[in-house]
Amino acid sequence: GxxxxxxxxxxxxxxxxxxxxxxxxxxxxxxxxxxxxxxxxxxxxxxxxxxxxxxxxxxxxxxxxxxxxxxxxxxxxxxxxxxxxxxxxxxxxxxxxxxxxxxxxxxxxxxxxxxxxxxxxxxGGIQCASGKYPTILCPDVAADLTDYFLGACVADSVQRHSSFLEGKLGQKVASSKVSIQEKPLCRNV
CATH class of the missing domain: 3.30.2290.10 (PmbA/TldD superfamily)
Known part of the structure; x- marks a missing residue:
């Protein structure tokens, strides 16, 4: 009901x-x-x-x-x-x-x-050889990546078949080191 x-x-x-x-x-x-x-x-x-x-x-x-x-x-x-x-x-x-x-x-x-x-x-930056490197993301880059990921979670995107998360319900879609919390009552989060 x-x-x-x-x-x-x-x-x-x-x-x-x-x-x-x-x-x-x-x-x-x-x-x-x-x-x-x-x-x-x-x-x-x-x-x-x-x-x-x-x-x-x-x-x-x-x-x-x-x-x-x-x-x-x-x-x-x-x-x-x-x-x-x-x-x-x-x-x-x-x-x-x-x-x-x-x-x-x-x-x-x-x-x-x-x-x-x-x-x-x-x-003054210089190019480095391609390879795997330990990486630290500045907060702005981390926020941009999170924003991109969260955009795929919007129901409208899924219904329009434009979300890369479509069909992945119940599947692991990110590292276990990543957790996202929804806090709708927090001011300006």
Whole structure:
């Protein structure tokens, strides 16, 4: 039968009224500042690339025949930015991504600094011979790989036959050293 619902539900903090009320001109001014500061941060910058802002909000309403009536609003924004740096014959790029639902948490100088530092670290690299090497992934790379993997877990992807996990229900699909937990009530995880 249908689950009648629990006696109590914990409220998640996934909606920011302040984000919805922030005028678009302020958000555009922030993007312009990010782009200007990327160019000003280092003389090797030849291009500020992919600087963009995305915002999403949704409202979910759940009712059942037992009288359960739940409603939840959520919203978030993301800012992406990158830079192209040139030094001698080398050209390097780096991109950063920020996601939250509180604009006050966006530290613009730190964000730009990470973009420039990431590209700068790539200069002077040398090729190594092909082979097996012990590898340590930086947190951003680990997050990208996890994001790719989790995208394959979305029911819509499976139903459209575009998930590499289709047909693997009950099978081991990753190393036993990897565990992924779903924590829907954790703030901005």
């Amino acid at each position: 249908i689950f009648p619902g629990s006696k109590k539900y914990k409220k998640g903090s996934v909606y920011s009224k302040a984000l919805d009320e922030t005028p678009i001109r302020e958000k555009l001014a922030l993007l312009k500042k990010v782009e200007d500061d990327i160019y000003a941060a280092d003389p090797r910058v030849t291009e500020a690339d992919g600087v963009n802002y995305k915002e999403s909000s949704s409202e979910t309403i759940f009712h059942n025949s037992y009288g359960l009536k739940l409603k939840q609003k959520s919203n978030y924004f993301s800012i992406t930015g990158g830079a192209v740096l040139r030094q001698g014959d080398e050209t390097k790029t780096n991109y950063e991504f920020f996601l939250d639902n509180d604009l006050a948490k966006f530290d613009e100088p730190k964000f730009v600094g990470k973009i420039i530092a990431g590209a700068s670290r790539k200069f």
